[in-house]
Amino acid sequence: MNTRDLVLIALFAAIVVVLGLIPPITLGFIPVPITAQSMGVMLAGCIIGARRAALSFLLFVLLVAIGLPVLSGGRGGLAILAGPSGGFIIGWAVAAYITGLIAERVIRPGISEGRQLIGFFLASVVGGILVLYAIGVPWLSFVTGTPLVAAAGGSLAFIPGDLVKAGIATLAARAVYAGYPLLPARA
Amino acid sequence: MLTSLYVEGQTWFHRAPVRAKLIALLALSIALFATNSPLLLLPAFLLCGGLYFSLGLTLRQAFARVGVVFFTILVLAVVNLFLIPVPDVLALVLRLMALVLFAAAVTATTTIGAFMDEVTVLLRPLERLGLVRAADVSLALGLVLRFVPDIFARYQAIREAHRARGVPIRPLTIIGPLIILTLKDADTIAAAIDARGFRRQ
Known part of the structure; x- marks a missing residue:
């Protein structure tokens, strides 16, 4: 790994920490407030690519584990990882990797803006929502004993908010791609 | 801005080696998931709670740190009441809260430096493989x-x-x-x- 990659990984982890300090926004039509931090997975994958995004989130989880209050609302420490939503935090690295993998395959310099937007949105939804829930929900079901079907049904309440996040992440990723492209392209 | 969750103190848990605390956390999580009996889980919960609240945190700080997690656990427990038998719900809540309390106790008594030393040890096999x-x-x-x-x-x-x-x-x-x-x-x-x-x- 070259030094630039290492720095990008660290800087993105730091950006995710700062996103946790931004006050959450509430939208009228969605029950759960949107925290900017939870967009980090989608943003990381779409902006710095699979490998660096995954390492960035492993670093971030390390920050949580060693007791730094880096999660939104000033939370952190091993207690969060041991709690019901620990799986979502552990799952971030995998989700960022899959997001990045899709983005790297779909996005190429020559393609039209519309296709870039579709590509980023697809990557954010599959990686940042599907993969993340595929890890987080069974984990929650296991530690809390809530039957899997009920846990999955309950998390549907978060899906509208997540789709809004994917939309915002798509537009932001596209803006960064236009201004300062870092996404490694793959055939 | 980024102050660690470590709390200054001189209790025996502060002085215990980090590795022992992490291994204890791992062992506790395995042990607690192996049993379903409230008769074992209740003492575990009380012991972990006693440990956590004896570390020198003020009550307010102590509750602030685990509050959100406990809230989630209780919300899920209310949902569970409709889905699974009541003794099982009780066991699940006690187990998870005991684990969270112990984990919070480890976090509150371990400095970042001490954690990083352990991380370095854990990374050694990966380092030998040339991965990191x-x-x-x-x-x-x-x-x-x-x-x-x-x-x-x-x-x-x-x-x-x-x-x-x-x-x-x-x-x-x-x-x-x-x-x-x-x-x-x-x-x-x-x-x-x-x-x-x-x-x-």
């Missing part, structure tokens, strides 16, 4: 701590710029510039690290 270098992990961690205040200052500057122009503050118009401005520094920082030979490459 422990020094790089420490460097990346240091970079994060170094740059969070800078990036936050940048966020505030962008927010002020929005206000000055009368533009509503929306995540979309903030996140793009914030990320571009931050990542553009990567080359300079990387050059600065290499120029000083920190990574000996």
